[in-house]
Amino acid sequence: MQNLAVQRLTEVVMASDIGAAAVADLKLQFAPFSSALEAGFWHQLTQKKLNDYRLDESPKCIKGYYYNGDPVGLPTRLNLEFSAFDVDGPTPARCSPAAGTLYNTNTLDSFKTIDKKALLEKEAKEIWDAVQSGAAWKDPSSLCRFILLTFADLKKYHFYYWFCFPALCFPDGIKLVQPPSLLQHAFSAKQMAALQEAYDGLCMKEGTSAVPYFLMKYTDDTAQLAPLGDWEAFVTDTKKVTVGVYDPCTLSQHPGWPLRNVLVLLANQWGSRVDTVEVLCFRDRTLQGSRSIQHSIIFQVKLPELPNSSVCPKSVGWEKNKKGAMGPRMVNLSECMDPKRLAASSVDLNLKLMRWRLVPSLDLDKVVSTKCLLLGAGTLGCNVARTLMGWGVRHITFVDNAKISYSNPVRQPLYEFEDCLGGGKSKAMAAVDRLTKIFPGVNAEGYNMSIPMPGHPVNFSQTTLSQAQKDVEQLEKLISEHDVVFLLMDTRESRWLPTVIAASKRKLVVNAALGFDTFVVMRHGLKKPPVTQSVSTAADSSPSCSSASSSSSTPAGSAPSVPGSSLFSNIPGHKLGCYFCNDVVAPGDSTRDRTLDQQCTVSRPGLAMIAGALAVEMMVSILQHSEGGYAVASSSEDRMNEPPTSLGLVPHQVTHRISSGSNVTPGASLIEVQCCSCSPIVLDHYEREGFSFLSKVFNSSHSFLEDLTGLTLLHQETQAAEIWDMSDDESI
Amino acid sequence: MSWFELNEEKFHHCCQLILQQSEQLSDGWIWEVVQGSKEGYLRKTALRSVTIDSKSVQKQKGSSLDPEPHTSYHSSVEQQGQEDEQPDCIKDDIDDEDAGICMMTANSSQVLQFEYHILYSCSYSSPVLYFRAFTLEGRSLTLEEVWNSVHPNFRLCLQNSPLDTITQQEHPLLGQPFFVLHPCRTKDFMRPVLQAAQDQHRPVNYVLSWLSVVGPVVGLDVPLKYSTQLHPAASLSSTEPD
Ligand SMILES: [Zn+2]
Numbered sequence: 001m002q003n004l005a006v007q008r009l010t011e012v013v014m015a016s017d018i019g020a021a022a023v024a025d026l027k028l029q030f031a032p033f034s035s036a037l038e039a040g041f042w043h044q045l046t047q048k049k050l051n052d053y054r055l056d057e058s059p060k061c062i063k064g065y066y067y068n069g070d071p072v073g074l075p076t077r078l079n080l081e082f083s084a085f086d087v088d089g090p091t092p093a094r095c096s097p098a099a100g101t102l103y104n105t106n107t108l109d110s111f112k113t114i115d116k117k118a119l120l121e122k123e124a125k126e127i128w129d130a131v132q133s134g135a136a137w138k139d140p141s142s143l144c145r146f147i148l149l150t151f152a153d154l155k156k157y158h159f160y161y162w163f164c165f166p167a168l169c170f171p172d173g174i175k176l177v178q179p180p181s182l183l184q185h186a187f188s189a190k191q192m193a194a195l196q197e198a199y200d201g202l203c204m205k206e207g208t209s210a211v212p213y214f215l216m217k218y219t220d221d222t223a224q225l226a227p228l229g230d231w232e233a234f235v236t237d238t239k240k241v242t243v244g245v246y247d248p249c250t251l252s253q254h255p256g257w258p259l260r261n262v263l264v265l266l267a268n269q270w271g272s273r274v275d276t277v278e279v280l281c282f283r284d285r286t287l288q289g290s291r292s293i294q295h296s297i298i299f300q301v302k303l304p305e306l307p308n309s310s311v312c313p314k315s316v317g318w319e320k321n322k323k324g325a326m327g328p329r330m331v332n333l334s335e336c337m338d339p340k341r342l343a344a345s346s347v348d349l350n351l352k353l354m355r356w357r358l359v360p361s362l363d364l365d366k367v368v369s370t371k372c373l374l375l376g377a378g379t380l381g382c383n384v385a386r387t388l389m390g391w392g393v394r395h396i397t398f399v400d401n402a403k404i405s406y407s408n409p410v411r412q413p414l415y416e417f418e419d420c421l422g423g424g425k426s427k428a429m430a431a432v433d434r435l436t437k438i439f440p441g442v443n444a445e446g447y448n449m450s451i452p453m454p455g456h457p458v459n460f461s462q463t464t465l466s467q468a469q470k471d472v473e474q475l476e477k478l479i480s481e482h483d484v485v486f487l488l489m490d491t492r493e494s495r496w497l498p499t500v501i502a503a504s505k506r507k508l509v510v511n512a513a514l515g516f517d518t519f520v521v522m523r524h525g526l527k528k529p530p531v532t533q534s535v536s537t538a539a540d541s542s543p544s545c546s547s548a549s550s551s552s553s554t555p556a557g558s559a560p561s562v563p564g565s566s567l568f569s570n571i572p573g574h575k576l577g578c579y580f581c582n583d584v585v586a587p588g589d590s591t592r593d594r595t596l597d598q599q600c601t602v603s604r605p606g607l608a609m610i611a612g613a614l615a616v617e618m619m620v621s622i623l624q625h626s627e628g629g630y631a632v633a634s635s636s637e638d639r640m641n642e643p644p645t646s647l648g649l650v651p652h653q654v655t656h657r658i659s660s661g662s663n664v665t666p667g668a669s670l671i672e673v674q675c676c677s678c679s680p681i682v683l684d685h686y687e688r689e690g691f692s693f694l695s696k697v698f699n700s701s702h703s704f705l706e707d708l709t710g711l712t713l714l715h716q717e718t719q720a721a722e723i724w725d726m727s728d729d730e731s732i
Numbered sequence: 733m734s735w736f737e738l739n740e741e742k743f744h745h746c747c748q749l750i751l752q753q754s755e756q757l758s759d760g761w762i763w764e765v766v767q768g769s770k771e772g773y774l775r776k777t778a779l780r781s782v783t784i785d786s787k788s789v790q791k792q793k794g795s796s797l798d799p800e801p802h803t804s805y806h807s808s809v810e811q812q813g814q815e816d817e818q819p820d821c822i823k824d825d826i827d828d829e830d831a832g833i834c835m836m837t838a839n840s841s842q843v844l845q846f847e848y849h850i851l852y853s854c855s856y857s858s859p860v861l862y863f864r865a866f867t868l869e870g871r872s873l874t875l876e877e878v879w880n881s882v883h884p885n886f887r888l889c890l891q892n893s894p895l896d897t898i899t900q901q902e903h904p905l906l907g908q909p910f911f912v913l914h915p916c917r918t919k920d921f922m923r924p925v926l927q928a929a930q931d932q933h934r935p936v937n938y939v940l941s942w943l944s945v946v947g948p949v950v951g952l953d954v955p956l957k958y959s960t961q962l963h964p965a966a967s968l969s970s971t972e973p974d
Contacts, residue, residue: 029834037870038777038845043908069758073781074843077868082906092762093755159870173832254834286758289957316833329869336872336909342900346909349875349900353914 027173028301031249033066033146033257034075035163035319040082042152042159042333045104048085049152053104060102063087064146065095066248066258068210069285072295076249076256078146078165094284096210096246096258100146111151111160111328116318123147123166124315131168131265137229140213143261147317149328157337162328163319167260170304171314174263177276177300180253184294194223196293199244199282201225213262216242216280228262231270240276240300241266247281252297255281264313267303276300344441351392361646364392366623371395373478375451375498376488377427378402379603380512382414383612384486385435391620395443396435397478398428401450411605449474453493457699468698469691476501484619487511487579488612497694499578499677500686503527508622508629511579512615514603519611521618522653524678525576525671526629571670573630576652581672604658614654621647676705738938743852743859746939747774753958764849766905773862773905774850774939780951782844843868848952850939851904856915858922859939862903863950864910875900875911878950898950913946921945 053060064080078098083089091097101123105111123145130136136143147164183192195218202211202225215234217224225244226234235241243266249256259279266277283296306313321327335341348368355362372388374381377400385396403424409415412427414434419425428446435444449471452458458468475498479485485502487495487509495511502509502524509524624645625631634649644650652669676682685693685708697704738746747763751774754761765772849862865873875898903910922942929936944954 028832030832031834034868036843036845036868038847039864039866039870039872040847040906040908042870043906070779074779075868077779094758167832169832251834260832288955289757289759291758331867331869331871333871335874342909345874346900349898353899 026176026179028176028299029254030167030260031076031251031254031256032319033078033163033165033248035148035161036075036077036079037161037331038079038081039333039336041080041084042331043337044082044085045150045152045159046154046337049104049154055106057104057106057110060085060104061087062100062102062148063089063091064098064100065091066098066144066256067092067095068246068248068283069094070248070250071285071287072250074250076251078163078248080148091210093209096144096212096248097141098144098146099142100148102148102150104150104152106151108151108153108160111149114149116149116162116164119147119149120164120166120315120317121312123164124168124317125312127166127168127261127315128312131261131268134269136261136265137231137269140228140262140265143265144212144258156332157334158330158332160328160330164317165257165319166315166317167257168264168313168315169260170264170267171307172304174304175302177302180255180281180297180299182252182294183280183296183298186298188220190221191218191223192294194218194221195225196284196291198223198225199284199293202227210246212246212258214244216244218242238270238274240278241270241274242278242280244280244282247283247296249281250283250295252295255279255297255299263301263303264306267306271303271305274303277303340440343439347392347439347441359646363624367620368392368394370484370619370623371397371482372484372486372619373397373399373482374486374488375399375494376486376490377412377414377431377446378408378488378490379411379608380488380514380612380615381427381486382412382431383609384488384512384615385431386413386438387613387616389435389439389442391616394441395482397445397447397482398431399447399449399451399475399478400427400431401448402427404430411608447474447478451475451489451494451497452694452698453491454496454697454705455493455701458695459699465695468695472497472691472694476505479505479507482507484508484510486615486619487513488615495579496677496697499524499580500682500694503578503678504683504687508619509578510615510619510622512611513579514607514611516602517604517607517659518655518657519603519607520653520655521611521614522579523573523576523618523622523629524578525652526573527678527683528574528630571633571652573627573632575671576633577669577671578675578678580677581669581675607658610656614656617647618651618654621645621650625650674709676709679709681709737857738852738859739857740852740854743939746937747850749937750774750940750943750958757955757957759955759958769905771905776848776952778846778848778952780844780846782842844873846951848947848950849903849910850943853915856918858915858918859942860915861913861943861946861950861952862901862910863913863952872909878911911950913949918942918946 048060062080062084063086064078064084066076066078070077079095080100084100087099103114103119105114127136127143127145130139130142145166147166149162149164151160153159187195195216198216199211199214202214203209206227211227213228215226215228215231217234228243243262245255245259245262247256247258259281263277266274278298278300281297282293284291284293285295286292318326321329335345351364351368355364368391370393372393372395374384374396377385377398381398381400385398388396404412404415404419404427405424406417406420408427409417409420414431415427419430426446426448428448430446432444432446435442452468452471458464479498479501485498485507487498489495492513495513499509499511506527506529508526510521511524512521513519622628622631624647631644631650633652634644635651638644638649671678682705751761751763753759754776759776760778761774761776763772764775844865844867846865847863851860851862852858853860865878867873898911899914900909901912902908922938922945925941925945926936926938928934929941940954940958943952944959947954
């Protein structure tokens with residue numbers, strides 16, 4: 001052995017005497033591996049880190065693979081997929097496995113400071129040991145190894161990683177004797193066919209679908225292949241030995257990385273005894289069902305001497321990052337791994353599905369970006385909020401002053417038994433918490449406050465008065481900040497103030513109110529901008545129109561009348577009435593059920609769900625209309641016409657009575673010139689006098705508004721109407 | 733009409749035939765079994781080199797429905813982010829002066845990995861195509877990015893296709909987010925295909941016929957050789973009423 005070493009040393013000296021420039025362009029260059037990670041790999045690493053590794057930083061065995069059948073132009077890849085952690089699992093067909101060592105650090109700092117050079121040298125040493133012990137002859141796949149250094153930031157779903165593909169180096173490179181040429185230029189068709197057949201035979205014999213390294217002998221029409229370990233028996237002529245390598249590279253002038261360490265293995269064992277090594281980079285691809293190996297490359301090298309066979313040669317292999325610099329990479333997977341982000345994108349895609357499939361012209365952005373103010377977080381509020389979430393609405397604000405009581409959770413789907421304990425949580429706050437739990441992407445806020453009401457004095461003390469003023473200001477601010485105001489309270493009077501403010505601020509109002517077995521959902525008329533408003537409303541609305549309402553329109557289900565015949569056709573949005581303008585019973589429904597239990601104060605449980613859902617659907621339809629809140633009110637007759645929006649009709653109001661089985665009936669009513677809530681005289685007083693006018697309304701008996709507008713008493717109307725504002729909380 | 737239905741047993745039979753043919757054609761389909769379960773699915777991965785059309789990515793960002801700016805896999809955005817958080821280079825302790833490395837030239841194209849799974853849906857009695865696309869780093873693309881990776885000429889035609897009912901769902905067997913071609917229309921477009929086959933007494937592999945319709949929508953090629961190779965004896969003769 002010592003003689004051999006001396007002999008090698010002299011050869012190295014001789015080799016270095018040759019002019020460096022002349023040799024340089026004849027040196028063999030290898031295409032490095034590019035790491036290719038499948039999305040599933042990171043998911044699996046996350047699972048391992050959370051469930052198995054936890055804080056364990058010790059090296060772990062993983063497994064990758066490479067493929068020699070890529071079309072030209074793809075980088076030479078080492079693939080890691082979700083199965084990388086299952087080292088005993090199968091390798092994909094026609095792929096060659098590579099054993100890897102995973103170093104997953106617990107901190108970014110240890111990722112940065114870990115000694116990369118030492119990691120590479122440790123791995124190189126193992127390869128070198130396999131070379132020296134001869135183990136690599138029996139298992140040549142041990143020559144193709146990799147290191148993966150990772151740090152998984154599972155709070156941000158950022159993954160830092162750095163690959164290394166250790167390759168042992170000859171100090172002076174490898175001299176090309178004959179430059180690479182395509183196999184189709186070097187071999188005849190017959191030879192290639194023989195080679196392909198021999199390769200398949202070898203695979204079958206080895207019980208694998210890819211043999212990474214092999215020995216080869218060929219004549220003009222035959223090819224014989226043998227495993228690398230059969231060298232002694234197979235290689236008879238050491239003048240020229242042909243070695244095949246399963247080659248993942250697609251470049252025509254360069255072999256891929258896996259050739260490097262096998263050349264070291266050959267040099268270590270046979271260096272001086274083999275004159276020339278012919279290398280076949282075996283590339284085997286199938287396109288559209290046609291297999292070919294003709295693009296394989298073949299070349300000859302002079303096997304260099306290793307300077308000192310007892311010392312591990314220098315090694316290289318850390319992968320460059322995307323900028324071509326020596327450094328790690330980082331991939332941000334929050335979008336596909338952060339559950340909150342996933343929820344948000346899934347909700348959006350789900351809605352888009354509706355657009356793609358059924359309503360191509362649906363403008364989802366208009367819906368999703370609408371800011372909704374929900375006045376009332378009871379049965380109606382809960383159901384409205386859930387339906388808004390279903391539509392992807394992100395901005396939802398609740399106003400309610402009630403606490404959750406034991407009877408609530410069964411009817412109010414945002415609350416649970418636990419919320420009732422200890423006196424009960426505030427509804428507005430609990431509703432926000434629940435919305436956030438249901439969908440973390442929601443932007444919800446809650447205000448635990450009461451809404452001052454007419455005939456409910458606030459002037460007991462300076463404190464109560466200033467509190468009422470604060471509440472009014474807060475409500476004004478909230479209405480200004482939102483696009484749509486939902487009136488979902490359980491008293492008629494509490495709807496008065498927001499109706500006035502929203503009318504004054506020209507905000508769209510959607511109102512839902514429940515009776516025992518009937519409900520109304522309506523949009524308030526949206527007044528034109530202040531300049532022209534007072535004149536036109538006064539001129540256009542006639543009291544007789546509204547009184548004629550109940551007799552003139554057709555009952556549901558009867559034959560449609562001639563379009564345009566109804567007094568309620570073509571009422572533009574700015575002329576539509578509000579909740580207080582007149583009876584809110586649908587004009588078409590003349591068969592009133594007088595046998596209702598007038599004592600009952602609780603509505604049928606299914607009603608709020610229907611009404612809440614319809615209120616939101618009405619809002620969405622209005623938003624889809626090109627004129628929004630100014631849209632002409634659709635009537636029953638319009639069912640026969642081209643719908644005004646992609647989602648159909650935009651009625652002024654819909655009513656429903658469960659007991660009679662009647663369908664949802666669209667109806668419309670004109671603005672009431674004497675309305676206690678939206679008439680010009682009321683708005684005028686509110687806009688000029690502000691809180692001083694409002695406090696007069698709060699503190700006086702109904703006669704104040706009555707005197708102002710000349711309308712019947714609010715409370716009397718309540719008695720007459722079939723729609724009560726029913727509370728689920730009330731106990732008889 | 734029952735032969736228009738695809739039950740689970742038929743589905744597995746069809747998959748077996750596809751696997752056999754794929755093996756002959758080296759088309760890369762494999763049967764993946766879920767650990768600790770007898771359920772499985774057909775799986776194929778494909779690599780594609782894509783030229784990044786940065787303009788269209790920018791344009792897509794207008795809509796508020798599209799997830800925030802981080803949607804973009806626009807390389808400059810991504811690299812900016814990385815520069816801030818990238819750990820320092822560790823040049824000092826790594827010696828890469830090695831003449832044996834062939835320098836790779838960076839080009840403007842990006843390699844994307846596509847992964848396709850075919851599962852059976854009991855609720856729709858039909859096959860369902862799950863897919864995702866990711867970079868070589870393993871970052872899944874958003875649907876917008878997937879569309880942008882498709883050639884602009886195809887994009888328009890694909891987005892108007894009745895098949896483009898794509899949603900995001902958790903993979904029922906893997907629990908990871910995938911895109912799904914929604915199976916709600918499957919029967920509509922399969923009916924004429926199966927009817928025609930029956931009328932001509934031609935054997936038909938339900939899953940293969942289905943795949944050749946839906947595959948191209950998401951860039952999945954089904955070589956013609958599958959159908960030419962389809963030998964009556966070897967195929968599932970679903971045209972014969974049981
Ligand atoms: Zn009114």
